Amino acid sequence: MTKYIGIIDYKAGNSPSVLNALQRLNIEARLLAAPENAGDIAGIILPGVGSARATMDSLRENGWIDFLNDRVYKNGLPFLGICVGLQVLFEHSEEGGTDCLGWLKGKVKRFDDKKVRVPHIGWNGVKFSAQCTMRDAQVKDDYFYFVNSYYAVPKDGSIVWAHTDYDGAFCSAVRYKNITATQFHLEKSGEAGLAVLKEFAERALT
Amino acid sequence: MLTKRLIACFDVRGRYVTKAKQFQDNIDIEYAENMARTVYAQGIDEVIFYDILASAEKRRTDIDMVRRVAKELFIPFTVGGGVKTLSDMYEVLKAGAEKISVDSAAVRNPAIIQEGALAFGSQCVVLSMQVKRVEKTAAIRSGYEIAIDGARVFTGMDAVEWAKRGAGLGAGEICVNSIDNDGTHGGYDIEITEKVAAAVNVPVIASGGAGKPEHLTEVFTKTGASAAIISSMLYSPRLPKNYTVAEIKAELERAGVAVRPHVK
Secondary structure, X not given: OOXXXXXXXXXXXXXXXXXXXXXXXXXXXXEEOXXXXXXXXXXXXXXXXXXXXXXXXXXXXXOHHHHHHHHHHHOOOXXXXXXXXXXXXXXXXXXHHEEOOOOOOEEEEEOOOOOOOOOEEEEEEEEEOHHHHHHOOOXXXXXXXXXXXXXXXXXXXXXXXXXXXXXXXXEEEEEEOOEEEEOOOXXXXXXXXXXXXXXXXXXXXX | OOOEEEEEEEEEEOOEEEEEEOOEEEEEEEEHHHHHHHHHHHOOOEEEEEEOOOOOOOOOOOHHHHHHHHOOOOOOEEEEOOOOOHHHXXXXXXXXXXXXXXXXXXXHOOHXXXXXXXXXXXXXXXXXXXXXXXXXXXXXXXXXXXXXXXOOEEEXXXXXXXXXXXXXXXXXXXXXXXXXXXOOOOOXXXXXXXXXXXXXXXXXXXEOOOOOHHHHHHHHHHOOOOEEEEOHHHHOOOOOOOOOHHHHHHHHHXXXXXXXXXXX
């Protein structure tokens, strides 16, 4: 069986856009409605739009939580989270007072709408941390597309892969062992986003 | 730093991007998906497609069009026209759009804003408003009234109050389209754009009147708009000169407006 990248498909998510981006890159990818269909998966993407609570509820209903805890967190399956797919990796989100996966220490907070417009929508600069950028030649500092009202505050600074300025600097990407996640939408950030998707998929598939 | 967004807006009729003059005499320009590919390659930040006949023909949005266009775009993509219910929204999002623009349908049934925001998130719902300059009255204190149905029917609603209400119901962005300036190519309506931007805390999109790059500089330096819509100046055969995205961004950079650098 050919190895492929699985994309968790849930009702309110934008998984078709992520699939479209991977197809443009000629990467073998499939939408997955439930873990039973995962089969010979080489890496998994959790796309996200909408709220942390809706995402957690949807993952639970479809039996994804055990699969993710087992295959990704315990057994090292390459994982890429996008937007809310980054936020649910932390312990808790202020959005709807939601308990999340808790793989990463820290919490998710709301931007202060007295200081900045919320949601944070648009193309913003992303600065990758030096050691990561050297390892991943395809990934460079660039502008990426964001849509978020909430942002992660990790306890452990060493997992911060990139940061971005809005209401001050916030953590816009994390990388920890087999887990990568970006607050920005890789599938909607033009060629810059496609380059990060390609880097993830190629590493997962080799 | 968050940059100002340039949004290309296209009216679609059948398979074609079309350009009207005062709502008639349409010239069909190019297949919608080809236009999408062209502006993506030029480095546009975002794209909106309106199915302009959906409402008049009392049908839903052309989903095949949405699908064909979505295949070409790896940037945010909004769809408007023919979206009246939650299930219409779902179909459009599933076909590959990120956001839905609601206009007349939201005036008739404001609950659609809230339902859409709860089901798909605020970021999916763009409230688009057609505004016309009128005499200030007790009911219309901003001096701008909301019109619907292709700007033919006036509602008696104040534009600023409607924007505040829409944001309160959960609209993630507000697009302010000036009926007076639309099609003039003489620049955006600075006054109402700023009034709305000052009244709400969600991003505001300026629309109507762009004819040359300096108009974008003006709206971004004189108002709190986060984004601006450009249309005719990119491609209309009715204008003596068209501009590329690179030319527009070069002018904005020269004026010190932060934009996403032009894609090399």
